[in-house]
Amino acid sequence: MPRLFPRRRTHTFPGWVFILPSLVLVALIGLPLVALVWRSIDRDFFTYSLSAAALNALKLSLLTSIISVGLALLTGTPLAYLLAHWKFPGKSLVELLVDLPVVLPPSVAGIALLMAFGRMGIFGPWLNALGITIPFTTAAVILAQTFVAAPFLVRSARIGFAAIEPQQQEAARIEGASEWQVFRHIMFPLAGQAILTGGILAWTRALGEFGATLLFAGNLEGKTQTMPLAIYIGFEQNTHIALVLSVVLLAVSLALLALLRKFEAQNQPGA
């Protein structure tokens, strides 16, 4: 590990050239969060955090984000496997498409979802014929979350699958293993770390989803009003409710990040 001022007597950069900008960024990220906690913790903290609206929002957020991550795992893991180990026409296009929600503003995702799966969307008439209406339902919340969160899982899992030495699959195939057996017994366990990391990242992203949900699913307590929506609405009624809900969400996000760190540390004991 380098020391704080590694070569201070030579004519290179003094340490503060690195320290000063770093401090600016750390302060920019840290100060608002400290202020948030500072301002929210007082006599009314539990009154608000345990209010029916807050608990409904928390319950809905946890339920929908867990289902969204489940969907992402079920569909994203096979896709990541295909992208890492198969060659097929249009592969780079699929890669680009799956990465797109990471950079796309969520409001764009919300409008796009409405245009596709809304009642008047392109697939609306078919869904209507089956008696399915998606907007303004909890299903819409899950679709919006999966749309924005699954790419994080695919990215991470793809890197995990790609990092596996090809010899290991070759050896298994020579032994007569089928593609499914190779995946199930070799690839999945070896990439498990990356899949898990991606899953947790996707989970945090799903928990934080706001823009696409508001546009595609609307805002109704107990049905589509997740934590971020409750915070937004709460901010305009009573800043204190919004503050307290924000701290609750901050705590949940921190717990997930800590979990992520723990899994990462397990694989790299030296780090």
Add this chain to the structure above:
Amino acid sequence: MKRFALVILIIVALLAACGPAATPTVAPTSLPPTETAVPPTATPAPRTLTVFAAASLTGAFQEIGKDFEAANPGVTVALNFAGSQALRTQIEQGAAVDVFASADHKNMDTLVSENLVPSGYQDFATNLLVVILPPGNPANLQALRDLAKPGLKLVLADASVPAGNYSRQILDNMSKDPAFGADFGKKVLANVVSNETDVKSVVSKVDLGEADAGIVYVTDASAAPDLKTIPIPANFNVIAKYPLAALVKAPNADLAAAFVAYVLSPDGQAVLKKWGFSPAGQ
């Protein structure tokens, strides 16, 4: 050495960027490029007047803003439209605003009690509410009583939004009429599929055909002519009173006063009338 200078430059830029106090949600001012020499003319220095206005005022205030700019060379009117409750919150959090136009008295009174707006503000317009239906009327709504039809997808503004508050008052008024029944309001509210954060979002959801009906201002309905409407009779309807005021800490107090006067002047009132608003009376 050159690299060192660059690093310093970046740090200075960073520090400069976080130096001045944050001014949230104020539209960027368009300053003339500093490289070109500005010829000495009679045009006054460019100034920006920041106006926060209720979402329902979007069309009318955009036009009034342009007229005000034309009448005051060098002045840019930066408009921020949202639910009045959202704007009130932003003002409370220290947004540098010159003029606030609210869709109700409640949010304005809150600011008065916080000494952010002087007492004795004036109403400049009134509005009424109406039921809107998407083109094609998919749920086949024929009359107000159909709002209680089970399974209808109704979108309202959130109760914290003035329009949402008025909508609920109207439902209360209707519930008092035996023709609708005491549980009418309850049945209608059970059909609500979303509480939107401003009235324009209600219009969008209905206009897209995702909702079967919504309750908005008559001015919103006339701004979206492909929507069908069901009028709400005067005995149930609520008259939404729109007040406006220059803020106590308005950065451009003189311009703020001039803008308020302009909105109240015959020219400003004519624009509001054109967009469907009624005069405030006294």
